[in-house]
Amino acid sequence: MAVLSDKSLPENPLTLKDLNTENPRWCPGCGDFGVLMGFKRFLVDEQLPAHMTVNVSGIGCSGRVPFYVNTYGVHAIHGRPIPVALGLALSRPDLNLFVHSGDGDALSIGGNHLIHGINKNFNCNLIIYDNEIYALTKNQSSPTTRKGHPTMTQPKGTFLDPVVPIMFALGLGASFAASTADWLPDHLVNTLKAAYAHKGFSLVHVYQRCPHFDSQNFDTKSSAWLSFLTHEKGIPPDKRFADKAEIIVHDPGNKEQAFKYADSKHTYLGLFYCDPDKPRYDEMLQKRLAETPPRPRSGILDGYKI
Numbered sequence: 001m002a003v004l005s006d007k008s009l010p011e012n013p014l015t016l017k018d019l020n021t022e023n024p025r026w027c028p029g030c031g032d033f034g035v036l037m038g039f040k041r042f043l044v045d046e047q048l049p050a051h052m053t054v055n056v057s058g059i060g061c062s063g064r065v066p067f068y069v070n071t072y073g074v075h076a077i078h079g080r081p082i083p084v085a086l087g088l089a090l091s092r093p094d095l096n097l098f099v100h101s102g103d104g105d106a107l108s109i110g111g112n113h114l115i116h117g118i119n120k121n122f123n124c125n126l127i128i129y130d131n132e133i134y135a136l137t138k139n140q141s142s143p144t145t146r147k148g149h150p151t152m153t154q155p156k157g158t159f160l161d162p163v164v165p166i167m168f169a170l171g172l173g174a175s176f177a178a179s180t181a182d183w184l185p186d187h188l189v190n191t192l193k194a195a196y197a198h199k200g201f202s203l204v205h206v207y208q209r210c211p212h213f214d215s216q217n218f219d220t221k222s223s224a225w226l227s228f229l230t231h232e233k234g235i236p237p238d239k240r241f242a243d244k245a246e247i248i249v250h251d252p253g254n255k256e257q258a259f260k261y262a263d264s265k266h267t268y269l270g271l272f273y274c275d276p277d278k279p280r281y282d283e284m285l286q287k288r289l290a291e292t293p294p295r296p297r298s299g300i301l302d303g304y305k306i
Contacts, residue, residue, distance in 0.1 A: 014047050016040055024068045031182035031208035032061055035129060036068055038188035039098075043069075045189065046196060053096040054088055056081045058110060060102035061136050062129040079110030082117040082126070089122045089282045096196070097124040104134050107143040107163055118172045120281035121200045125192070128165055128203065131210035132217060139213040149214070165205045166262040166272050170255065175200040175278040177258070178235065178271045181207040183220040187228070187238035187269065194235050194271055200280055207267075229261065229270030237270075 019040045026032045043053065053071040057063040059078035066073025072095075076084045081099045089097055106114055106128045117126070133151065134140040140153040144165065148157040169177040176198045180191040188206065195202035209218055219225060223245035228237035234252050237245060250257060250270065258272040 012047065012049075014044050014050065016044055018050065019043060019070045021068055021070050024064070026061060026064075027210075027212040029209065029211035030061065031131060031206075031210065032065075032129060034182035034185065035062075035127070035188065035206055035208060036065060038182070038185055039065075039127070039192065040069065041185070042189050042192040042196070043071075046193065048096045052094065053098070054092075055098050055100060056085045056088070057100040058102070058105035059136070060105045060129075060134075061131075062100045062102045062127075063105070063136075065100040079105055079108070079113065081105070082110065082113040085124045086117065086120065086122055086282075089124055090285060093123065093282060093286065099124055099126045101126065101128055102135075102142075103128060103130040103132060103144040103165070104142045107165065107168065111143075114168075115172055118169060118174045118201055118203070121175050121278050122280055122282040123199055123201070125195045125202045126204065127192075128205050129208045130165060130205060131208045131214065132162070133210055133214050135210045135213055146217075164262060165203075167259070169203045169205075170259055170262055170273055173278070174203050174273065175275045176202040176271075177205070177262075177273045178203070179205040179207070179269050180235075181218070181220075181226075181269060182209060183218075184238040184240060184269070186240070187235065190235050191271070194274075198274060198276065200276070200278055207269075226267040226269055229268050229272065231271070233274070234271040 050071045055066040055069055055073045057066050057075055058081040066075055074084055081101055085097055085099045130144055132144045134142045139151055141151040141158045143163040145158045147161050150157050166177050166179055178191050180188045191204055195204050223241040227246040227248055229248055229250040230237055231251055237247050252271045252274040255273055261268045
């Protein structure tokens with residue numbers, strides 16, 4: 001766990017330099033660099049105090065993020081960052097809480113925890129780094145690998161259609177589901193701002209390049225294959241493609257339409273759905289604790305006597 005000393009706490013206003021630690025170690029051209037920089041820009045824009053911010057990660061290339069941001073951080077075990085984050089949300093609701101997880105970490109070994117994180121709707125921000133491959137362990141099929149793509153585990157091409165993270169989230173009743181991409185810096189930052197403003201479990205899906213194992217996956221120079229969902233309550237399109245890409249006005253309160261966009265073969269980026277009124281498990285539990293009369297510790301186990 002990365003811990004800031006009192007002497008290392010940055011003075012306001014927070015700057016990008018304050019957030020720097022060691023130089024990130026990823027492959028050249030990795031999309032994680034873009035997500036990390038976008039995340040730091042977001043922290044600076046929102047002026048979130050470093051000593052009040054916690055980054056939790058699982059295993060995978062994105063698991064290194066807590067080491068590269070000068071805040072508190074927890075590098076958890078594979079697939080377990082969400083229950084760690086829940087413990088923090090319950091014990092320290094005053095903290096700014098972010099979870100960094102890859103497509104394998106979040107949707108495979110950690111899929112069971114993602115189910116309950118979405119259902120509990122506790123206040124945190126989950127960033128899913130989706131390069132559609134297991135990259136850290138050298139090119140195995142992941143839950144989001146596109147059908148027919150050859151990998152080390154399925155060299156003749158993957159057999160199944162991929163899991164669609166936004167569909168997964170909507171089907172489980174997510175209170176916030178948005179999608180962006182690492183090469184769209186303004187859209188990425190604005191998506192993180194919208195997620196942070198939402199009080200509940202905010203799921204941000206990020207298309208993330210892996211040039212080492214899958215260099216042909218995303219066409220980052222064209223917008224013909226994607227469209228931006230925008231709305232007065234949503235996220236503006238990225239400046240880079242705003243005058244070239246299709247822009248669709250979509251009310252993020254319209255869940256039925258959100259499902260249609262998420263289930264499309266075409267790629268949509270933006271805020272699919274937001275429900276600010278969904279009950280939160282952390283608020284329920286904190287309220288119950290506040291209403292519970294204090295008891296001496298010596299008598300806590302008396303009800304279990306035989």
